[in-house]
Amino acid sequence: MEVRLVHLSKYFGEVRAVNDLNLEIKSGEFVALLGPSGCGKTTTLLMIAGIYIPTEGEIWFGDRIVNDLLPKDRNIGMVFQSYALYPHMTVFENISFPLKLKKVPMAERRKRAQRVADMMQIGHLMDRKPAQLSGGQQQRVALARALVKEPDILLFDEPLSNLDAKLRLTMRGELKRLQKDLGITSIYVTHDQVEAMTMADRVAVLRDGRLQTFSTPDDLYNRPQTLFVAGFIGSPPMNFIDATLVQENGKVVVKAEGMRIELPDELGKRALARAKSDRVVYGIRPEHVHLDPEGDIEAEIYVVEPLGREDLLDCRLLGGSVMGVLAPAGQPVGPGDKVRLRFEAEHSQLFDPETEHTLLW
Amino acid sequence: MTQQTVTAQVTPHMDVSWRARLRRFTTPAFFTGPAFVLVFLFFFLPVILTILISLTDMSVATISDIKFVGLKNYIRIWRSRTTWKILRNTFIYVGFTLTFFNVGLALVLALITTHIPDRWGTAFRTFWLLPRITPSVIYAIMWTWFTADAPYGIVNQFLQIFGVEPRNWMSAQPWLVVIAANGFVGASFGMIIFTSAIRSIPVDFLRAALVDGASTWQRIRYVILPMIRWPILFVVSYQTLSLLASFEYILLLTDGGPGFYTTEVWSLHAYHRALSNYFGNVQFGYGAALAAILVVIGVIASVIYLRVFRFNEMVAEPKIEVI
Ligand SMILES: Nc1ncnc2c1ncn2[C@@H]1O[C@H](COP(=O)(O)OP(=O)(O)OP(=O)(O)O)[C@@H](O)[C@H]1O
Ligand SMILES: [Mg+2]
Numbered sequence: 001m002e003v004r005l006v007h008l009s010k011y012f013g014e015v016r017a018v019n020d021l022n023l024e025i026k027s028g029e030f031v032a033l034l035g036p037s038g039c040g041k042t043t044t045l046l047m048i049a050g051i052y053i054p055t056e057g058e059i060w061f062g063d064r065i066v067n068d069l070l071p072k073d074r075n076i077g078m079v080f081q082s083y084a085l086y087p088h089m090t091v092f093e094n095i096s097f098p099l100k101l102k103k104v105p106m107a108e109r110r111k112r113a114q115r116v117a118d119m120m121q122i123g124h125l126m127d128r129k130p131a132q133l134s135g136g137q138q139q140r141v142a143l144a145r146a147l148v149k150e151p152d153i154l155l156f157d158e159p160l161s162n163l164d165a166k167l168r169l170t171m172r173g174e175l176k177r178l179q180k181d182l183g184i185t186s187i188y189v190t191h192d193q194v195e196a197m198t199m200a201d202r203v204a205v206l207r208d209g210r211l212q213t214f215s216t217p218d219d220l221y222n223r224p225q226t227l228f229v230a231g232f233i234g235s236p237p238m239n240f241i242d243a244t245l246v247q248e249n250g251k252v253v254v255k256a257e258g259m260r261i262e263l264p265d266e267l268g269k270r271a272l273a274r275a276k277s278d279r280v281v282y283g284i285r286p287e288h289v290h291l292d293p294e295g296d297i298e299a300e301i302y303v304v305e306p307l308g309r310e311d312l313l314d315c316r317l318l319g320g321s322v323m324g325v326l327a328p329a330g331q332p333v334g335p336g337d338k339v340r341l342r343f344e345a346e347h348s349q350l351f352d353p354e355t356e357h358t359l360l361w
Numbered sequence: 362m363t364q365q366t367v368t369a370q371v372t373p374h375m376d377v378s379w380r381a382r383l384r385r386f387t388t389p390a391f392f393t394g395p396a397f398v399l400v401f402l403f404f405f406l407p408v409i410l411t412i413l414i415s416l417t418d419m420s421v422a423t424i425s426d427i428k429f430v431g432l433k434n435y436i437r438i439w440r441s442r443t444t445w446k447i448l449r450n451t452f453i454y455v456g457f458t459l460t461f462f463n464v465g466l467a468l469v470l471a472l473i474t475t476h477i478p479d480r481w482g483t484a485f486r487t488f489w490l491l492p493r494i495t496p497s498v499i500y501a502i503m504w505t506w507f508t509a510d511a512p513y514g515i516v517n518q519f520l521q522i523f524g525v526e527p528r529n530w531m532s533a534q535p536w537l538v539v540i541a542a543n544g545f546v547g548a549s550f551g552m553i554i555f556t557s558a559i560r561s562i563p564v565d566f567l568r569a570a571l572v573d574g575a576s577t578w579q580r581i582r583y584v585i586l587p588m589i590r591w592p593i594l595f596v597v598s599y600q601t602l603s604l605l606a607s608f609e610y611i612l613l614l615t616d617g618g619p620g621f622y623t624t625e626v627w628s629l630h631a632y633h634r635a636l637s638n639y640f641g642n643v644q645f646g647y648g649a650a651l652a653a654i655l656v657v658i659g660v661i662a663s664v665i666y667l668r669v670f671r672f673n674e675m676v677a678e679p680k681i682e683v684i
Contacts, residue, residue, distance in 0.1 A: 051568050072574040084569035088587040097583070101574040145573070155572075 001061055001152035001185050002027045003048065008057035009209075010043050017043040019209035021057070028183040030176070032190055032200035036232075040209040041189040045155050048187065050074050061152065072101070077146030077184075078155040081162065083138045085130035091117070091141050092126040098149040116144045136167045143175075147182075154179070154186040160195065172199060193233055197221065205229050219361075222347075227281060227356040230349055236286050236312055238349065239323045243282040245275050245350070254282050254348070257319025259297055264346050267360055271350045274359045281356075283349035286312065286324040291331065295342035299323065301333050315341060408656055415650035420643060434650035443622055443630075451627040453536065454543075454611075455604045462544020463600040464593065467551025472581060474552075475559045486556065492546045501613035504542045505531070532619040539624050543610050551596040558592040559585060598666035602659055608632060627655055 003025040010018040018040040025031050033041045046052040048059060050071035059066050066074060085094050093100075096113040104112070117123040120140040130138055139159065146154060159175075160168045176199045179186050190196050196203045197217040205212040205220070205228075213225040224230035230238050243256040252268025254261045261282070263271065271280070291313070299315035302322060306312075306329060313325040313333070325341065333339060350359040418430045438444050470489065474482035492500050507515050508530035517527035531538050562585065570580040586593075608629035611617065617625035617633065625633070635648020 046568070049568070049572050051571060071571040072576065076572055078569070078572040080565045080569060082563065082565045084563070084565035086566065086569075086584060086587075088590075098573040101576075101579055101583075149574070 003153060003185060003187070004058075004060035005044075005048075006058040006060065008044070008047065008059065009055050010040070010047060010052060011055045016209050018047070021206075021209075021211050023204055023211065023214060025185060025187065027185055030179050030186045030188065030199060030201045032188045032196035032203045033206060034190060034193060034196040034203050035206035035212075037191060039206040041191070041206060042157055043209075044206075045078075045157055045187060045189050048153070049076050049078055049155055075149065075152045076155060077149065077151035077153070079139075079142045079146050079157070079159040081158040083130075083142040083162075085138055085141055085145075087130055089129075090126065091122065091128050091130070091133070094130065094141055095126075095144045095148050098145065102149070112148055113144075116148045117141075119147075120144045135163055136171070139163060139171065143178075151184060154184050156186065156188040156190075158190055158192075159188075161190075161192070168195075175199065193235070197233070205232065207232075223358070223361040224349065225358050225361065227283075227351045230283050230351070230358075234285055236324050236326070238283045238285050239289070241282045241317075241321050241323075242353070243280055244278045245271060245280045246278060247272070254280065254350070256282065256317075256321065258299075258317040259319065259321075261343055261345050261348065263348060267346070267348060267350075271359045274352075275350075276352060276354070279353055280359065281351040281353050283351065284343055284347060286326040288344040288347040289323060289325045290342045290344075291325065291327050291333070291339050292342035293340055295340035297341040297343065299339055299341050301335050301337045301339060303335060304331070304333070315339065408653075411649045411656070412653050414645055415647075415653045417646045419645040419649075420647075430646070434647050435654075437647065438650055438654070443625075446622055447625055447627055447630050450622070450625055451605070454540065454624070454626045455601060457536075458540050458544050458547060458604055459597065459600055462540070463547040463551055463604070464597055466544060466548040467596065468555055468593070470548060470552045471555035471559055472585070475556060476577065482556075486549075486552060489552060490549050493549050497609050498613060500546065501542070501610055504538065504614060508538055531615060535615050535619055535624045539611050539614055542614055543604075543607070546610075547600065547604070550600065554592050554596055555589060558589040562588050594666075598662070602662060605655060605659060605662075627651065631655065 003023075005021050005023040008018060008021040008023075009016065021040075021044060023031075033044060035041055043052060047054050050066070050069060050073075054067060061074070086097070089097065092110075092113055095117060096109040099109045099112060114123060114126070117126060120143055122137055122140045122144065125133065125137060125141075130141065133141065139162075142159070156175075160171050163171060172195060188196070188200060197220070200217065202214060202216055203220055204214040207228055213220065213229050215223075215225070220229060220233050224233065227240070231240065241256050241259065243254045243259070246253050246255055252263045252265075252272055254263060262268075297317065299317050301313055302316045303314040304311055305314070307326075309329060310326050311329050311331050313327055313331065315323050315325055317323060323341070348360075351357065352359055415434055416429060416431060417427050418433070419427050470486070474485050477485075506513075509517070510529035510531075514527070514530065516530055521527060566584055566588065567580065570584045575583065606628055608626060611624055611626060611629050612632070615624045617623070617629055622630075631648050631651035633648075634644050634651060636643065
């Protein structure tokens with residue numbers, strides 16, 4: 001089922017929880033809604049589910065506007081962060097509840113519930129109460145309940161955030177495989193960017209109720225559209241430096257105090273064409289800056305943070321700006337050491353400081 | 362207190378141990394003391410006095426020469442033919458008021474006011490609480506006017522529109538009036554309890570039910586009611602006990618009439634015999650015996666409620682989550 005949100009808004013009094021949101025989700029697609037706390041992810045999901053009535057705008061399922069459709073008529077499955085398993089019902093009763101409400105005969109209810117439960121590997125727990133299950137098992141029951149009515153659309157509201165790190169990793173893979181196998185259009189709310197990037201076909205980044213970008217994880221990471229997205233996606237975060245854009249000897253060069261970077265011709269041309277002034281925000285990810293005795297940028301080590309596989313070095317450029325550098329673990333350097341840095345210029349990002357929009361993509 | 366127990370165990374020193382043991386007794390005594398004194402003065406003492414009086418022939422006539430008569434009063438109650446009528450009345454009164462009003466109507470009100478916009482719900486509940494803070498006598502007088510004999514009475518005026526013959530409702534349908542008058546006040550207690558219980562259901566359950574395909578009614582039946590079953594049981598048991606002991610509205614409205622004991626319930630009967638000269642001769646002893654039986658019924662009912670409904674679990678200590 002294809003889902004379209006058209007100029008969708010939801011106000012709570014003065015609060016604009018969702019503000020003029022436009023989103024087109026393809027049939028069978030797995031879309032993540034990503035954004036910091038309070039940016040309107042849950043509100044969007046609840047509007048799609050039919051729990052909240054939009055203040056403005058339209059929600060389309062296929063070729064039908066569903067604004068006035070009751071939740072029970074939308075054929076949606078939803079998994080809540082709290083799982084929301086009814087404590088007074090057994091696992092079987094929980095899973096088959098949507099079927100009971102549809103007046104499906106008992107024999108068929110049993111069959112379908114058992115089938116979904118087996119698929120989720122909880123078939124042997126049917127007689128237990130939710131309180132007698134582990135968090136991971138509860139999660140599977142919640143998923144089974146969402147799937148049992150063969151929904152057109154699956155909605156997830158941070159379903160993995162109550163699991164421990166290892167289980168989360170397992171469930172991430174399972175969920176993604178399940179979604180691909182079943183081909184159910186899915187909308188997945190999370191504030192965990194790794195979750196969004198690894199699971200989703202496309203990621204919609206929200207901020208203060210507004211859509212920032214809607215693109216593939218690859219674009220999001222390598223070709224961020226806005227300064228916010230560039231800083232929000234990626235850990236450790238991208239380095240930003242206020243700089244000027246100049247032309248020297250036919251080359252486009254980004255300059256800041258203690259830093260000079262020649263852009264590759266293609267990038268340089270694009271940046272020049274779009275820049276409204278010579279002032280820009282220069283961005284580069286820590287993994288694209290290297291310690292290199294041949295490098296042409298001088299810096300001083302400020303802090304070394306071992307991350308296990310890598311070390312994160314905070315280096316101070318001559319101009320005073322601090323730059324995170326990811327280097328293989330066990331670097332023979334310490335705070336106060338003078339080093340030289342080499343930037344991978346082809347991985348540069350440039351943003352307009354006024355509009356905060358990219359100058360490159 | 363746990364801490365003190367530990368102290369007592371780990372300190373070998375005799376003197377400290379002795380003091381700790383004393384403290385272990387004095388601290389709880391200090392805190393529970395006032396409540397204990399109150400319960401003793403206003404519950405145990407009256408009960409004991411009532412039972413003592415019930416074993417005598419104390420009445421207005423014999424007040425100067427009270428004799429101990431053993432279980433004679435109880436035997437009289439057992440033999441009296443009115444006893445069974447009054448017992449039946451008590452069951453009717455408690456049963457119907459409880460089912461249709463104190464629990465039934467309370468539930469309906471709580472459900473309605475939590476399913477309409479909040480402002481209206483709160484306003485409605487506040488409005489419904491008014492009779493509870495109105496003095497009983499004024500409330501009873503309002504019902505008297507309300508059901509007054511033809512051609513007066515709001516009920517008559519209203520029902521006339523539908524062609525219903527005007528009548529004196531208080532004597533035509535005394536039970537209806539007594540139960541309704543009690544119930545409309547009584548329902549507010551359950552309404553408040555049920556409302557807060559419904560409010561405290563985590564919103565995800567309510568949303569999940571809608572997404573699972575429940576209509577409003579199905580959500581009430583399969584999710585909300587099961588989730589508030591403990592508060593419902595609490596109100597059932599609590600209100601049974603208070604209805605058993607209550608009689609002031611009946612006293613003010615019908616005084617047990619009309620006619621011979623039509624709406625006389627057990628507690629009202631005890632009052633009439635012991636304290637009102639309805640019969641010319643006030644029989645303290647006989648009334649006390651009636652009251653003592655009521656106390657016994659109440660205590661038995663409480664014990665059953667405590668056991669069967671596992672009250673301890675209902676009032677279990679809240680699990681405060683570490684943040
Ligand atoms: N029922 C409500 N009444 C008033 N304001 C609300 C209501 N629900 C949400 N809001 C506000 O709308 C904004 C968006 O809330 P929402 O729950 O959609 O955020 P979220 O992105 O899901 O955040 P989180 O990651 O913390 O769950 C917040 O500012 C919130 O305070
Ligand atoms: Mg949320």
